[in-house]
Amino acid sequence: MGLRWAHVDTDRGEVVIRSGRVALAGGGRRTVTEEPKSSASRLTVPVEEIQPGTVPLLRALKARQAADRLMLGVGYPDTGLVVVDALGRPMRPAGYSDCFALLCRDAGVRQVHLHAVRHTLALMGHRAGMAPADMAGTRCRPI
Numbered sequence: 289m290g291l292r293w294a295h296v297d298t299d300r301g302e303v304v305i306r307s308g309r310v311a312l313a314g315g316g317r318r319t320v321t322e323e324p325k326s327s328a329s330r331l332t333v334p335v336e337e338i339q340p341g342t343v344p345l346l347r348a349l350k351a352r353q354a355a356d357r358l359m360l361g362v363g364y365p366d367t368g369l370v371v372v373d374a375l376g377r378p379m380r381p382a383g384y385s386d387c388f389a390l391l392c393r394d395a396g397v398r399q400v401h402l403h404a405v406r407h408t409l410a411l412m413g414h415r416a417g418m419a420p421a422d423m424a425g426t427r428c429r430p431i
Contacts, residue, residue, distance in 0.1 A: 289378070289379065293350065305324060308321070309378065319380070346370075
């Protein structure tokens with residue numbers, strides 16, 4: 289949620305993780321953008337290598353945002369963020385959790401918190417004998 293276009297390199301197919309956006313207590317309407325919690329979270333991620341087709345999607349998103357900016361004019365805020373709505377406003381971090389809850393409901397599976405999926409995957413990797421660094425993706429490198 290804190291990814292900025294300045295940290296997206298579509299020529300190299302990489303993004304640099306330097307910040308994140310989280311909701312503050314009190315309903316999730318206010319957010320803060322801050323550095324990752326640990327130096328291990330500051331990564332260069334080869335998104336195109338991990339998921340081929342990511343770069344064309346990022347380029348299309350950037351073009352759509354440019355069209356939205358032209359249509360809205362001076363009312364379009366210049367946040368520099370990748371994840372914004374059609375009016376250029378940063379998306380609520382809880383929006384992804386809300387979407388995940390709908391996907392769980394539509395799939396007919398028990399609804400869990402999105403963050404719990406991360407813990408489940410870590411446990412599955414551990415039980416399979418995978419090291420945490422391998423689970424995190426050795427294709428990513430610290431910045």
